[in-house]
Amino acid sequence: MLIAAIALGVAGCGGKQSTLDTHSTQSHDIRTLWWWMLVVAGIVFLGAIAMLTIGWIRRSRPGLPFFGQSERVETRLVVLFGMVIPVVVLVALFFVANVYVIGKTEPPKPGSTAMSVEVTGHQWWWEAHYPGTTAVTANEIHIPAATRVEVIGNTDDVIHSFWVPELNRKIDLIPGRNNRLLLDADSPGVYRGQCAEFCGLQHAHMSFEVIAQPPAQFRAWLQNMAADARPPTTPAEQAGQQDFMADQCASCHTIRGTAAQGQIGPDLTHLASRSTIAALTLPNDAEYLPRWIRDPQHFKPGNRMPGLNLSDQDVAALVSYLRSLR
């Protein structure tokens, strides 16, 4: 019944970030471990419920069925169910989980992977660097599919936790440490992740996507990401760039290839190639980008981007510039 309830619940709900909808060997093995634990736990639970039911049916008769009233049998029953069976089951669990599966989900040995991504947690967004290239992006981590990728995680402020349940377990990002994790997506796809360690006011709005692409596509993406920003072409874009430099935008954001070199907010060099704003808080489109620029505190109160009381004209220019940064 328990298992059925869970299976139904899961089947009925699906979910975009589910530990049970797995797309890598690592998360698949963890899921298999979970289902086995659930089956064994279900048997233990039902066994105990059966005993209690017997107790209810025989509530006016003392002693056990067959054995009657025997202190020795009773104590042996406790030893059998409370000690012997648990020891056998737990030793098996220990070896399967903490010797076998853990070997699969351990961080990769340094240098054993084709590539690395450096992920930095910020309150409340994610920054990704690709070592060996100049590529920097935010909240959208591209990797080649069917390739072992090492994530090197650290944090710029408080403790965060990097977690993409469909690909692997989570790893905390801790000041002063570089924690490592393996990503090895079976197939191309978009896998949602989220900060799992409570990190303050907007912990709820600190999500990201890992986008696994066919290797050729990934290489093209990386090349574009490493390049400087595309210069503005239309008058509106040029006005937007001027506004960006003149208003306070440039003091927090970097747009590579321009004078904007701020280090506080996400790198916007290729903002238009990303599908969301503010760590998956809003879609990055013509409707929400201007609304976000006008009043970021409305959508994500407490984030570090201030509302600048810009005129409609300035916002429109900024949007046309930013939306040209592919």
Added chain:
Amino acid sequence: MATAAPSLAADRLDRLSRIWRERSGLVGWLTTTDHKRIGILYFFTSLAFFGAGGVEALLIRTQLLGPDQTVLSADAFNKAMTMHGVTMIFLFVIPMSTGAFGNYLLPLMIGARDMAFPRLNALSYWIFLASGIFLYVGLASGDAPSAGWFNYVPLASKTYSPGPGIDFYALGLIFNAISTTAAAINFIVTIFNLRAPGMSLNRMPLFCFAFLAVSFALVFALPPLTCALLLLELQRLLGFHFYDVTAGGDPILWQNLFWIFGHPEVYIIILPAFGIATAIIPTFTRRRMVAFPLVALAELLVAFIGFGVWVHHMFAVGLATATTVYFAAASLIIVIPSGIQLFAWITTIVTGTPRFKTPLLWIVGFIVLFMLGGLSGVAFAAIPFDQQVTDTYFVVAHFHYVIFGAAVFPILGGMFYWFPKVTGRMYYERWGQASFWLTFAGMNLTFFPMHIVGLLGMPRRQYTYPADMGWTGLNLLESIGAYLLAAGLLMVVVNLAVSLFRGERAGNDPFGGDTLEWATTSPPPAYNFPVIPKVSSPYAMWDAEDREEDARNLERGRRVLEQGHETPSSTAVDADWDEVLSMPSNSIWPPVLALAMAGIFAFLLLKLWIVAGIFLLVCLAVLGAWHAREPQEAA
């Protein structure tokens, strides 16, 4: 002669009640050192905090009832979830189980007339009350802590939590720990030295073994917490760098210190509940506990091994695999003593002739819920699985099954079980059973879906969630469950409140109880027992000959101690008669000292060091006054 004897006995009772009489009215409550009255104070105070924590929980569930809601702001949500955790653990479960149940029942069960240190006991209560108010002053002034109940640094450091909220948390919990430590030491000494002569350790009820285990665990678990909090306040108030990685500190130090306290804390929360279960089950199954020595040993072992498993809260930190594997193994080992207790309860119910009255229903509910919480807990010893679901709603589900299911259910069962003893009146049985079923259903509807929503990837502690994640329906169910749960708990409170005035008279022993509290009147007199009871088994009430001998002893004037405010002390293991102790009586100094100590903490928070120092001097002066009159003279 036959007519003279009863009047002699009546004279003795009269003399005892004169010797043990306390002042009446409000002054009486302020100056009381009677463990029963202190227990009642603890009960109502922690019940009030349970209400506050419950309201916070309902606010959380209302905010999460649907996606993208704005019932609470992000800030209000974070404060509510932090205060909910702090309140339920430090201001409800521990003071309710040790403070209320332990204080009231433990001296009765061991046949003593009071706790070993009655004034220290009063002090524990007043400090607990003051520390609770201290924490809630923070909330009332808008500066509640908001970094979660385990308060990780650097989030809790001055840089990321600049307001005084975290200082309320840290100073409040240091203050609170003084109360709990004093209470734990008091229990240990009481259990070792105040057992009725003849109650050797192997004749002590299992309830008392549980409290012995808890008290030792508290004495050793609280110092790491206090230490962690002191380092945090040194960093926040005075600019030290213990947790600051840029200055050579380490944020993981906080996590280690906190969980060295935090995991034993889990067993501190549930062991008293185990004790309550082992008190209720024999009474309602009309048989002795199966495997008594194994259960006693298991209670002590759980408390001990509980100190060796804390790193399983930190498996996602990125520690060396060898470290995590060691702690995973220890976490599996601790399953064994819990399994022994679980199957000892079940086997006792199966082999006994159970009457499924309200108290036993709560205990059966507890067994079912503890099993679910225990089984999901075992899964966390599978490191890769832990690393997948830690910090998700799966954990929230697990620890509510353990804390609400395995600790609060027995507490509720205990409220019904001992209600007649404390008040002299019976509760309403039908309403009691109905409230059990409503609470049980509400509890499962609230917390069971959290397992699933956690597996579906919902992290804990997020104040809102998007609509398209597949979490919406389950969250709605959880919130509906929370309202049902609240209704069930209200039903319990109303039942007991009405019964207090209208319930039938209960008599001394309405259930055929097995332990000594049922030997005395309901409610018990200030001196507990007219005669220090004779004990020859852990089920003293079922040894009818001993109870008849008590009655004869009253007539003969043996073991009555009618000369003064006295209780006997006995040797620690064999409980041989040691000496007669003259016990301290009522005193105003405990609440005064607690108030002066609150002054120290309040002015530390305000960074007025000199004023805080003055209050320290006031504390010392109060302590001097406290000891100026020896208890013997006071009596």
